[in-house]
Amino acid sequence: MKVCYFGTFRADYSRNLIMQEGLRRAGVEVVTCQVPLWTGIEDRVQAASGGWARPAFLRRIVATYRQLLSAYRQVGDYDVMVLGYPGQMDALLARWLTRRRGKPLVLDVFMSIYLIAEERGLVERSPISGRLLRGLEGLACRLPDRLILDTAEYVAWFGRSYGLAAERFRLVPTGADDRIFRPVEPPARSDDRFRLLYYGTFIRNHGLDQIVRAAALLREQKDVVFELVGDGPEHPRVEALARELDADNVRFVGWVEKSELPSRAAAADVCLGAFGTTPQSIMTIQNKIYEGLAMRRPLLTGDSPTVRAALVHGRHAYLVPRDEPQALAEAVLALKRDPALRDRLAQEGYSLYQQRYTPTALGARMLAHLQEVVRP
Secondary structure, three states, X not given: OEEEEEEOOOOOOHHHHHHHHHHXXXXXXXXXXXXXXXXXXXXXXXXXXXXXHOHHHHHHHHHHHHHHHXXXXXXXXXXXXXXXXXXXXXXXXXXXXXXHHOOOEEEEOOOOHHHXXXXXXXXXHOHHHHHHHHXXXXXXXXXXXXXXXXXXXXXXXXXXXXXXXXXXXXEOOOOOOOXXXXXXXXXXXXXXXXXXXEEOOOOHHHOHHHHHHHHHHOOOOOOEEEEEEOXXXXXXXXXXXXXXXXXXXXXXXXXXXXXXXXXXXXXXXXXXXXXXXXXXXXXXXXXXXXHHHHOOOOEEEEOOHHHHHHOOEOOOEEEEOOOOHHHHHHHHHHHHHOHXXXXXXXXXXXXXXXXXXXXXXXXXXXXHHHHHHOOO
16 A cells, blocks of 8 residues: 655654554555644744734745645655644645545544644634634545544544544554653662653643642652653743742753653653643543553553543553542652552553554554555
């Protein structure tokens, strides 16, 4: 099979890298036809807040799609086109191109761009942009022959929000890239502190408030340290909350290279997942959760039906109620007291990852879904 991986998707985003690598491991010839539209998070935020109407942005769209069409002419024949994430803006053009060649179209929806904008306050900031974004996403999801998401709960949300039948969707979990996230030897310790590591974007979805509040409850435990790696729109507020609560056991670290994360995880006693209560957080299993499994580290994360469908509490991960800092603090102490439990979580979680969530496993699932729509 030959796949044209098409669009203005984020070329360096983990979902797109994992899906393409997985398909290649499954024996698929993947031809990437991508031209970037966005320059970064702030660029996307400005556009969703009304910046899309600026002449400069409209000119950029025209220039980007002109380049994309030029690249597409070099692709040659293929069996199926896949739109990488985010691909909602590319669906109209992709549908036109695939119909001209009589080829099926598959959209890796992965996440709702409208829901993300809503949860980050961008819809409230620009209601007109929000309505347009919702309309664009609804149309984009009606055009492909198949839609890909990561969880059944997200499929149900798209059904409620856009009237899309569940039969149009197939599931491919998020997983983790084993070319980066893999077990490494822990470095030598200079002290006996109990370290908890969070890394990622500082957004409501990830529940940084709960981590800081739990840390504040444990501030008398002088050997317990929380390391928060990353940045994002919630960073100033979260850091202010830590100061307000006198949580001096929280260490804020900026972005680090992705290649550095496995060694930081190995130096930690426990990796922290997500504890947010937004719909996006409840319906998904964040990258950092699968990556913790892939690095063979004990994982502590927020509970939800979605998480329970993939992980068993006390076996693959330690799950706690969301929005309950006291429960999170108690879980930290329980894991601190029980090194055997931490070892079991690490080993069982890693075993599960190897079975189900590597690029190889995900590529095989994606290939099966593509074969359903490819015409013999």
